[in-house]
Amino acid sequence: MRTKNLISFVFTLFVTLLLFTLLYVFVTETASLKPAASSGTDSMTVMSNSGINTAGKLDLVVSNAVIISSTDTSIRYSFTIKNNSIDTIASLENVSIHNFYSEDTDIDEARDADAGISNLDIKSSLAPGQSYTGTCFASGKIPKGMKYLIFKVDAADVLDESDENNNTQVLSLRPDLVFVDAHITSTSDKKISYTYTIKNNGCLPVADLYNISIQNLYSANSTYNDKGDMPAGGSILGCKRSLAPGESFTATFYSFTAVPAGMNKMLLKIDSCNIEEEADETNNTYTIELLDDLQITDVEVISKTPTQVTYTYKIKNNGIKIIPSIFNVSIQHFYSANNVFNDAGDVSAGGGILGINRSLAPGESYSGTFSAFGTVPDGMNYVTGMIDWGDNLKETNEENNKFSTFIPYK
Incomplete structure (x- = not known):
């Protein structure tokens, strides 16, 4: 009897310990899964904050x-x-x-x-x-x-x-007319002539340029048709031809009126009447700066001493606005072995302001004399110079301010 009871007790104890062991393993494994689920959620939140789709599919x-x-x-x-x-x-x-x-x-x-x-x-x-x-x-x-x-x-x-x-x-897939270039060719007191180039940047041809219009405005800024802008003439191109994709067309046109005070830009617009339906209607304008342009020409040496070279010159206002005064416009000189202004090895030969109290209207010229100073070095047979060396004037073209002249009295 005692033997039976002992066997029953041992068996019951074994089963109980086995059940406790299984329960412990289950609880432990379940608890270990919780941190991984939380980590995955945090990672997805970070990704969604970057704007990337987290719906579970590609995109x-x-x-x-x-x-x-x-x-x-x-x-x-x-x-x-x-x-x-x-x-x-x-x-x-x-x-x-x-x-x-x-x-x-x-x-x-x-x-x-x-x-x-x-x-x-x-x-x-x-x-x-x-x-x-x-x-x-x-x-x-x-x-x-x-x-x-x-x-x-x-x-x-x-x-x-x-x-x-x-x-x-x-x-x-439409034509797209744009300005490639426009620059002033001549001026007078009531007219500005210019050359322009337009290009078809679109994928379809412009069938006919004849009725495509061009419009000029004088403006104080670069915003086309802004408040205060003044019409300066316009017309149809009047050219019976097409313009293929990538093809350009160059012609001349002009403004019809004098430039008002305070207006320092001329704005151009191609297809101003919207005859052509284009891929981009925002790129049809172009700005021409209406600035002074002082050019120096006809420079010729007339005398030379051991420390001075005197020459005659002519300056012209190629711009479209009057230059109120040329008094403070300066000239700078160099003695040089060639005709390149301010080249390596050139020797400064002085300079100064013109000191002439007068204006210069568009198209008007003035002739005078000026001098370079200092002993002419051996081997340097040129005087080179630049008008408006001090940038007293804001100009459309700075390259035509330079000059050179041969010194014949060596």
Whole structure:
């Protein structure tokens, strides 16, 4: 009897200890899982604060599409794609771009013209938040009436994305007239003549330049048609010709009225009447600075002493505004072995202000005499100089202020 009771007691004790052991293991393992779950939550919070999608899927975003160049049969553009998810995209090799020419800004494969498919063919990965910038071609001649190029990245849905609505970009397929250059060629008291060059930066030709207009305004700043601006004439180009993509056109035009006081700029606008529907209507203006322009010519040595070289000169106001006084306009000299102003090895030969109390109207000239001082060094057979050395005048052209003349009395 005692033996039976002893066996029963030992068995009961063994089972009890086994149950306690199993319960301890369960509690310990459950407690050890809690910190890992908390760490994962914190990590996702940090990622979402950076603007990256945390929905659990990939998300490829396309942006910054710009047309680089175009021909009759293709359009090349650049683009940027970004991995906007929390997972790395292992490879973009099989991700494709599908191009369409369209009448509007929505893809409709039934009526849009297919402009080709190409793979990115990028074997490297794209980490979360990482971007890639590349180029692509849309192929085929732009059909009549198609005003937009639309392209979609991952058109074949190789990637399972959380947002399929941010994979497309729209580019406008229109002409785009811009000024390349404009500069004054001559002036008078009531007229400024200038030469200008315009270029078609768009993807479609301008069919006819004839009725494209150009408008001039005098202004105190560079804001076109600002309050206080004064009309200075305008006209249609009157040129019966087209302008292909990338092609330029150069012509001359002029203002019709004198420059009002306080107006130091002439603003030009091409297609001022908006005859042509353009890809960009904000780049049609150009600013010409209406500044003084003092030019020195006809410099000739008339006498020489051991310490002085005297010459005659003529200065002309090539600008469009009157120079109120040339009294403080200065000339600086150098003795030189060549005709390059202020070249290495030149020796300073003095200078000073003209000291002439008079104005100089647009187109008006003044002739006088001036002198370089100091002994002429051996081997230096030139006097070089610069009018307005002290920058007393703000000018449109500083290069025509320099001069050189040979010293014949050696």
